[in-house]
Amino acid sequence: MTETDPSGDALKEFDAAIRTDHMVGQWTFEPILEAATGGPTPRGTGHVWPWKTARARLAEASKTLGPAGVGRCNLTFLNPGITQGPPGSTHTIAAGVQIMRAHEVCWSHRHTMSALRFVIEGNAEAFTVVDGEPLTMDRFDLLLTPRFSWHDHHNPTDEEVVWLDVLDLGLTLGLNQAFYEPFGEASQPQHPSAAESQGLRAASLRPVWERPRQERLPIRYPWADVVKTLAAYGDTVGDPYDGLALRYANPVTGGPTLPTMDCWVQQLAPGFEGLSHRRTSSSVGFVVSGHGRVEVGDDTWEIGPGDTFAIPNYAWHRLSNPDDAAAEPLRIFSVHDIPALTAFGLFYEEPVRAVAAHSAPAVPGIPHKPYYRNDAMLAQGETR
């Protein structure tokens, strides 16, 4: 027996003794290091929340809560494999569905959790106000509520409005960085003119008299623009793993959608069989249209319109649209915690082929700087 043999009685006594001084010997961390050999164990499991169930439960919640549910009629999707820590669909991302009843105003507040809304049932008259800017909530529009921006939702119509609500809840709570503040009134003041909007300032034509704001932009990405862009790509298959996957870029910097989360739209052509891969990031996907299949580890789910699915971090997974007879592309909106990991130098994927590692076409000779590439985390034995 050596002096550091963990089975030694003297060491066990010492370990117990220093606990009373709130210390621990690093020699006891061996199990943590062993568990991390080969990378992290995925936190949580793959899971699908079918639209039919989610929508029905949302209607029940609305009825059960009654008027008391104003601004809070939201169901968060819980990953069945995450039993400790903040509630969430993955360990960093909490997705769910929220309903705003006819003629409802969801009271104004702000928090350090960054949030986004992908409208499922919307219309051109419903809107969310973000830092004074009204953003239309039409069907499949994406609206950003960056960290600590005031937001309230308005539904002046007779129809219900439903959206996919996504926050970096697990990340922010895990770092113990939650700040919350109610505005104190149902609605915040709105800019008197659309000319004040950051969306307009971030467009192709920008005011020459001011420097554009780069962060905390209240931005709406209309679905109509997404459809036009997807159409412009024509038959492009895109990436062998993710298909025709496009990032919702920060319109000023071209960087991530939000500092902690990136949003993608993916289009998988009929017959597309994505290759299996895994990333240190986790994600939540929402089926906009079409049908297909998601595989996470040994589990497989058939997915269709309105279904939401979770892919935990570092879990092998693949997406496919195997039914080429249907001739309908599978369109998915998804949210990834890649920017948070990239900021810490922790983003890595297997096979080693960082996202955006491919050069854009037809610009020979211009060095390509991959957006996500993390040279600090090469696979064992890889030289580059």
Ligand SMILES: [Fe+2]
């Ligand atoms: Fe909020």
